[in-house]
Amino acid sequence: MQDQVNLEASEGNGGPKLFGERIAKWCIYALIAFPIIDYALRLSPISPLGSIWDKVVLILLAIIALNRYIRGHRPAGFAWSKFAGWYILYAFALVLVGLGHPSTAFNGFRMDIYYILFGLLMPFVIEPKDVPKFLYALGGVAILIGVHGVIQYALKPQIPSGWVDVTENVRTRVFSVLKSPNELGAFMEVMVPVIFGLFMFERNRLRKWVYGIGGLCCLLTLLFTYTRGAWMGLGLAVLVVAVIFERRLLIVIAVVAVIGFFLPPIHHRIMDLFSPVYMIKSTQGGRIVRWMTAFDQMSSNPLFGVGVGRYGGAIASQAGYSIYSDNYYAKILGESGLLGLVLFISMHVSILREMIRTVVKRASGRQRFLALGGLTGIMAMLIHNFVENVFEYSPSMVIYIMTVSLFLLWGRSLQPDDGGKQDE
Numbered sequence: 001m002q003d004q005v006n007l008e009a010s011e012g013n014g015g016p017k018l019f020g021e022r023i024a025k026w027c028i029y030a031l032i033a034f035p036i037i038d039y040a041l042r043l044s045p046i047s048p049l050g051s052i053w054d055k056v057v058l059i060l061l062a063i064i065a066l067n068r069y070i071r072g073h074r075p076a077g078f079a080w081s082k083f084a085g086w087y088i089l090y091a092f093a094l095v096l097v098g099l100g101h102p103s104t105a106f107n108g109f110r111m112d113i114y115y116i117l118f119g120l121l122m123p124f125v126i127e128p129k130d131v132p133k134f135l136y137a138l139g140g141v142a143i144l145i146g147v148h149g150v151i152q153y154a155l156k157p158q159i160p161s162g163w164v165d166v167t168e169n170v171r172t173r174v175f176s177v178l179k180s181p182n183e184l185g186a187f188m189e190v191m192v193p194v195i196f197g198l199f200m201f202e203r204n205r206l207r208k209w210v211y212g213i214g215g216l217c218c219l220l221t222l223l224f225t226y227t228r229g230a231w232m233g234l235g236l237a238v239l240v241v242a243v244i245f246e247r248r249l250l251i252v253i254a255v256v257a258v259i260g261f262f263l264p265p266i267h268h269r270i271m272d273l274f275s276p277v278y279m280i281k282s283t284q285g286g287r288i289v290r291w292m293t294a295f296d297q298m299s300s301n302p303l304f305g306v307g308v309g310r311y312g313g314a315i316a317s318q319a320g321y322s323i324y325s326d327n328y329y330a331k332i333l334g335e336s337g338l339l340g341l342v343l344f345i346s347m348h349v350s351i352l353r354e355m356i357r358t359v360v361k362r363a364s365g366r367q368r369f370l371a372l373g374g375l376t377g378i379m380a381m382l383i384h385n386f387v388e389n390v391f392e393y394s395p396s397m398v399i400y401i402m403t404v405s406l407f408l409l410w411g412r413s414l415q416p417d418d419g420g421k422q423d424e
Contacts, residue, residue, distance in 0.1 A: 108309020143214030149221030185227030197373020233384030294330035305337035359411035
């Protein structure tokens with residue numbers, strides 16, 4: 001802590017900056033704009049860059065963090081890092097056990113832990129004083145994608161028939177640069193409460209208008225994805241946060257629920273979940289039977305599962321071991337057993353606890369709305385993972401890790417509301 005205080009003081013007096021400060025900032029901005037950059041770099045003829053650019057960013061951040069650590073810059077890590085460390089070690093042990101299928105084991109390990117590594121580096125490459133600029137950039141990227149989603153809905157692009165149930169009459173489902181309505185829905189469920197939090201936090205009139213209109217565009221885009229898992233994730237997250245921290249949000253929930261209920265496409269999409277046909281389909285080959293299969297897979301080896309990469313996700317599907325579990329926690333249970341699931345859930349519970357303790361409880365005045373927005377978005381994606389493998393989408397995992405990291409680092413610099421001076 002003393003090291004950090006001295007460092008900030010020296011910078012304020014024109015002293016030496018941290019190693020790689022400019023490169024680190026551009027790397028963080030690149031991660032914030034991950035959906036747009038990744039989409040652009042995967043276009044032909046530069047598509048090979050799309051598969052390596054984030055690895056280059058990780059290596060650069062690791063070099064910067066290591067150099068700073070050696071030079072004595074050692075800020076406190078996140079509280080959830082210790083659970084992440086145990087989970088990574090456990091998953092690596094499963095890789096060693098599964099060397100009979102080295103490619104599957106390694107790819108499964110990489111899929112599960114790769115983006116967690118970015119989060120572990122964040123305290124060493126981001127200074128808390130820079131977080132507001134990164135949050136503004138994060139909101140800006142989301143607004144751009146939200147506006148594109150609304151335009152896409154107006155243009156009514158053709159979509160695969162598999163994106164809509166045969167009994168539904170949906171105009172279209174938007175997907176923007178994320179190429180999937182489910183992935184776009186996951187992105188928006190995190191960013192909608194964050195952008196409205198920025199709207200409440202902001203005092204600059206122009207930026208306030210941008211966040212207000214942009215937030216509405218993002219909310220419309222979320223609705224136009226017709227992703228029920230994202231709707232459920234955000235709805236339940238707002239309900240939990242409202243009941244525990246801000247009862248006035250219950251009015252917002254009631255208004256949005258009534259409006260949504262009377263919009264025919266949304267009404268039909270939700271009510272379809274309660275139809276006998278949907279239940280029959282789910283128990284015969286849908287989500288219910290897939291979730292039960294996870295328990296069957298785990299039962300052969302309850303503590304350790306069938307091995308990383310061998311159940312429930314993209315790697316297992318490509319290798320022919322299993323279909324998608326449509327529940328990321330079921331995937332973790334099936335491939336790494338009860339021990340893996342406990343470690344994984346402990347990591348994310350620790351994230352929520354740290355968010356509440358170091359951000360929400362420290363925030364006051366306008367800061368509190370932004371803090372609650374961050375908590376809501378993070379919780380929404382965790383809930384969404386109960387009905388879909390959201391964390392297997394690279395943009396979704398990146399936005400989750402970046403949102404967690406930025407808010408936790410922002411919490412370290414929170415002071416009582418200063419009347420808007422820090423916005424100027």
